[in-house]
Amino acid sequence: MFQIVGIVVLIAMVFGGFVFTGGNLGPVLHALPHEMLIIGGAGVGSLIIGNSTKELKALGSGLGKVFKGPKFKRQDFLDCIFLVIKLMKMLRTDGPVALEPHIEAPADSPLFQEYPRLLKDQTLVHLITDTIRLVVVSSGTLAPHAVEEVMDNSIKNCSHHSLKPAESLQSLGDALPALGIVAAVLGVVKTMGSIDKPPEILGGMIGSALVGTFLGVLLAYGLVGPFANRAKQVIEADLAMYQTVKQIIVASLYNHPIPLVIEAARSGIEHSNQPSFAEVFDGMRAAR
Numbered sequence: 001m002f003q004i005v006g007i008v009v010l011i012a013m014v015f016g017g018f019v020f021t022g023g024n025l026g027p028v029l030h031a032l033p034h035e036m037l038i039i040g041g042a043g044v045g046s047l048i049i050g051n052s053t054k055e056l057k058a059l060g061s062g063l064g065k066v067f068k069g070p071k072f073k074r075q076d077f078l079d080c081i082f083l084v085i086k087l088m089k090m091l092r093t094d095g096p097v098a099l100e101p102h103i104e105a106p107a108d109s110p111l112f113q114e115y116p117r118l119l120k121d122q123t124l125v126h127l128i129t130d131t132i133r134l135v136v137v138s139s140g141t142l143a144p145h146a147v148e149e150v151m152d153n154s155i156k157n158c159s160h161h162s163l164k165p166a167e168s169l170q171s172l173g174d175a176l177p178a179l180g181i182v183a184a185v186l187g188v189v190k191t192m193g194s195i196d197k198p199p200e201i202l203g204g205m206i207g208s209a210l211v212g213t214f215l216g217v218l219l220a221y222g223l224v225g226p227f228a229n230r231a232k233q234v235i236e237a238d239l240a241m242y243q244t245v246k247q248i249i250v251a252s253l254y255n256h257p258i259p260l261v262i263e264a265a266r267s268g269i270e271h272s273n274q275p276s277f278a279e280v281f282d283g284m285r286a287a288r
Contacts, residue, residue: 043179083118085248
């Protein structure tokens with residue numbers, strides 16, 4: 001919603017300010033479709049050249065994140081803490097045999113099914129199950145810092161791929177001013193071919209050419225660049241969920257008491273999504 005408001009404010013202030021200072025929107029609006037065709041088409045072409053089909057689909061998903069915001073909400077973080085603490089407690093009290101059905105077939109696990117929103121995120125599910133499976137098959141011989149290192153690598157790899165859409169958008173934003181100059185140069189070439197025309201016609205043609213430069217800069221710094229920044233913010237906010245899983249598993253492997261495990265889980269969550277200590281602690285006691 002805020003992004004739509006921002007777009008409206010951007011357009012109103014730029015074009016409204018131009019009109020307010022005595023500018024005539026007619027020549028700008030006349031040139032806009034042609035310049036947009038050149039700049040937008042070149043931008044789309046550069047994206048196709050520089051990305052695979054998979055990355056282009058991810059780019060579309062990244063654009064959706066700009067308007068939808070983070071997929072994980074406060075309740076999701078609370079649910080994740082409950083789920084992973086329960087799994088680690090089961091490992092400690094009931095042993096690997098009791099835990100095995102849950103980590104080998106999470107979709108069929110009654111424990112995972114309590115949290116259907118988390119179950120939809122396969123990356124999150126694999127991070128939880130693969131890490132706990134590693135602990136189980138090692139028969140407790142792995143040092144907690146070794147597990148932490150493996151999880152760090154997994155999260156780093158996930159982060160690298162998740163941020164690709166934001167990086168592609170930023171690359172497009174960086175290219176748009178130059179593509180605007182390309183459109184402007186083509187307009188100047190067109191103008192030079194009509195050098196014998198009256199001054200008022202030449203002035204209009206030069207003005208149309210300059211719209212290309214204006215449009216490239218406006219799209220780059222007014223829309224695409226902010227879109228890239230917002231997409232990065234949303235993706236990083238969702239990645240905090242994976243850090244929460246890591247904190248719980250590592251703290252549990254160090255045999256820290258439950259209050260410390262809870263604080264380790266809460267420590268990396270943004271305040272707007274951070275459940276209170278009492279919520280987590282009381283929820284764990286109620287689940288016994």
